[in-house]
Amino acid sequence: MSVLTIPGPLPDAARPDVGAALFSTWSLGTPERQRAAVEAIAATWDSRPWPAPELLSYTVYAGTDGDTLMHHSQWADEAAYHVFFRTRRQERNDAIDSAVPDIKRLGLSSYQRYRSFSAPAAQVDGADPGLFVVAETDFDDADPRLRRNWVDLVVEALEREPDPGLLSADFHLIVDGERHLSTDRARVLSYARWTGAEAYEAAMAAEGPRAGSSAWGRVRAFPGLVGSASRRYHFRRSFVPASKSAPEFTNSPAGTAE
Known part of the structure; x- marks a missing residue:
């Protein structure tokens, strides 16, 4: 090719x-x-x-x-x-x-973007994203305030405990559309740039040990959170x-x- x-x-x-x-x-x-x-x-x-x-x-x-x-x-x-x-x-x-x-x-x-997270400049400068991870997170309530509150918690957790290989993450809220678009209004899409697969896999491996931290614990135990899938x-x-x-x-x- x-x-x-x-x-x-x-x-x-x-x-x-x-x-x-x-x-x-x-x-x-x-x-x-x-x-x-x-x-x-x-x-x-x-x-x-x-x-x-x-x-x-x-x-x-x-x-x-x-x-x-x-x-x-x-x-x-x-x-x-x-x-x-x-x-x-x-x-x-x-x-x-x-x-x-x-x-x-x-x-x-x-979607419409709601909030973004950017790693400290010293981490981002000169770093090209070698991997993009897109996650879709579903909720059992269509109230957009629920999704905004959850995103706020995620950004807070990232600011407190940033992943070394994460360059940025942009959080989008799904919107209603015409008939050929999805009308599921209870979803958040995150578009994240990572330095590469190795850094992303290391961060995923660390999820278990840090699950008990107050910031990430609140993210995972958030009321109305159904689940998430990523590619x-x-x-x-x-x-x-x-x-x-x-x-x-x-x-x-x-x-x-x-």
Whole structure:
């Protein structure tokens, strides 16, 4: 497979002009099809005009499971996405499907960022994220105050007991959408950047010993918390309007196809 030589800039999950952050997942079945889909997406998007001024960025990540792709698009507002969905999305998907048939599209949800955590500057400076971990946490009550309070506790715990390999974490609250979007309003999505898999696995191994700490104990015992599931990803490609420029992420594991 060819190398993706222009990976593009990483998105700024905390940029203030994002009115809707959309996340979706595709299942490809094999690492070979996963790589082929990334190349088909790149060929499709590189060969077409930018579809809408309200689309601020579009980023593709490959799951370490060798199966999934995650799509993260930032829009000025969700209404602009619905226009794109009706007028331009299908033609692009058809082009990708012609190259990689039988893609399973597992769902699309719209979120708005609530809070972010950033590691101390000394830890972040010069460090490229080698791993992205996206976790979806569910609650049994649709009241958004419940989810905001839980995120506040998580950020407090991270500030008190930061993980050495965690660079940042952005917490998003799901919002209601039109019929082709998820309408589950009791979910938090966290988008975390880690230095690499080794650091993430070390942090997960330390969860047990620190579970009794007051900050993390309150997070785990939070009323209404149902459970959480996460996936690990490597960055593959991002797309931004031609007039926009940003430093490119050049870490080779994320900038090339596996």
